[in-house]
Amino acid sequence: MIKELVTDEELLATPCEPATAEDAELAQDLLDTLESIEDAACLAANQIGVAKAVIVYKNEKDRAHVMFNPAMKRALRPYRTEEGCLTHEGTKKVTRYDQATFTYQELVDGVLVPRKKDCRGWTAQILQHMIDHCKGKLI
Numbered sequence: 554m555i556k557e558l559v560t561d562e563e564l565l566a567t568p569c570e571p572a573t574a575e576d577a578e579l580a581q582d583l584l585d586t587l588e589s590i591e592d593a594a595c596l597a598a599n600q601i602g603v604a605k606a607v608i609v610y611k612n613e614k615d616r617a618h619v620m621f622n623p624a625m626k627r628a629l630r631p632y633r634t635e636e637g638c639l640t641h642e643g644t645k646k647v648t649r650y651d652q653a654t655f656t657y658q659e660l661v662d663g664v665l666v667p668r669k670k671d672c673r674g675w676t677a678q679i680l681q682h683m684i685d686h687c688k689g690k691l692i
């Protein structure tokens with residue numbers, strides 16, 4: 554279901570709780586909401602008002618993916634860049650890593666399965682932005 558975006562700073566600044574297999578519907582809401590927003594690349598659950606660590610993002614091929622409990626494990630080649638945010642006014646300078654390893658869980662047949670992914674460039678950057686959202690960190 555398509556949800557309204559949340560811009561309430563207090564809610565967005567609250568660290569998210571770990572997501573569980575019960576959050577399948579939340580993941581679907583995130584996918585539906587992401588698809589409904591033109592040019593949106595990624596969305597975290599607290600941006601639709603649920604403080605759980607679930608995110609969705611589109612890769613370079615415009616395919617949407619879901620991650621439960623994403624975390625960055627290894628990061629290389631830091632750089633400074635300027636980012637905007639769907640639920641926050643203006644842009645801000647941040648440090649991102651051009652190359653990083655992410656761990657997360659994927660929901661497969663009702664069970665969360667651990668996964669690992671190496672990403673670089675754009676995908677690595679939006680995942681770092683999403684993980685910040687899960688921590689309640691705003692750009």
Ligand SMILES: [Zn+2]
Pocket residue numbers: 637638639640682686
């Ligand atoms: Zn954001």
